[in-house]
Amino acid sequence: MHIKRFTLTSKKNWWMVELDEEEESPPKSAIHPPPPYTTDHSLHRDDPHRHDSAHVRARSRSRQRSRPPTRPPSPEQYNPPRRPNAIFSFPTPSIYSAGPNPTASMQPFTQGSASELFKCVVKKPEYVTLEINGEVQSNAIDVATQFLAELRVYTTVSHHRNLPVFLGCLDGVGMVMEYIEGRTLYQFMKDGELTRSRKCDFHNQLLDAMCHVHSFGLSHGDLSTLNIQVTHNGTTLKLFDFGRSVAATSVFAPPDGEPVDPFAWMTANPSATPRVEQIHPGTRPFSAPEILRGECQDACLADAYSFGMILVCLERSELVDAKPWEQRKDKLPTDLFNGCTMWVDRIKQYLARFDSRRRLMMEDMVMILDD
Structure with missing residues (x-):
């Protein structure tokens, strides 16, 4: 033959x-x-x-078929060396590659006769090593943990309009994502551009994005007005910075305990040993009280608390604050809801104790109100 x-x-x-x-x-x-x-x-x-x-x-023929919109879990097992930079050592594993046609929802900033050019962001690990009292101290494990957590989100969660497009990894460098032109939600509020209809629209977009991430069994972990980008035209939110994301099925260790090895779960038998992840407080004042106490058992409920705090900021069109030593006792400032008229009752349910707190659900979408 x-x-x-x-x-x-x-x-x-x-x-x-x-x-x-x-x-x-x-x-x-x-x-x-x-x-x-x-x-x-x-x-x-x-x-x-x-x-x-x-x-x-x-x-060869199977590779030509159209792929489903969500990527099936990969059976590949990847055990990177225990250094942050080594996560992207050559060759970068295929489990960290982008999904099919990742630039489909992106607009090129220029086109040539045989190519399209897109703006992107390269995020690479940077860690610090110091010698203190004759002992070498480093944040390398925490940096590696955050990069592995973020990679898990971008390679697990399917495409969504309110999440940045993940474009894969560069060998020896880091992860590549779309470049989002715009301002953070904090800066957007500071500039006084929140109308009544825009508040409703931002509420729905943020709720949609969070429910989408939660549907894959993952949390955000650091939801705040600084980790939400408003595109340059002021109409679309982009949720980013998933370095504190954890899996809903994990066992959570307190943040003040011994550092948890972020690579240990990769060699363990998942059916016999549940993954242990350290859950850290996020940005003040958006962290849930149970995280501040080191007692968090449901990371998605902690995200709901952060969502409630963001709604307060949207309602008041300004950044709010709470004393962390009071917040960890589930106490809120007495004037926190001053100026809240649109969703105050539901916000209080998001900011309740974790055992009676309202979860994030798509059914809670609101109607866009006229200005």
């Missing part, structure tokens, strides 16, 4: 494909000859590492 061998390239990966002439040939547009600077990677029948032709043909 006459067999042709084609070498297909996909970024850093080489795909060796054997095709039988009697089989249906692939379209010519899918076949790319090796570039002139590469060597011949043809397979031989006595090569013990060659791919079975039928198997490779099946895999």
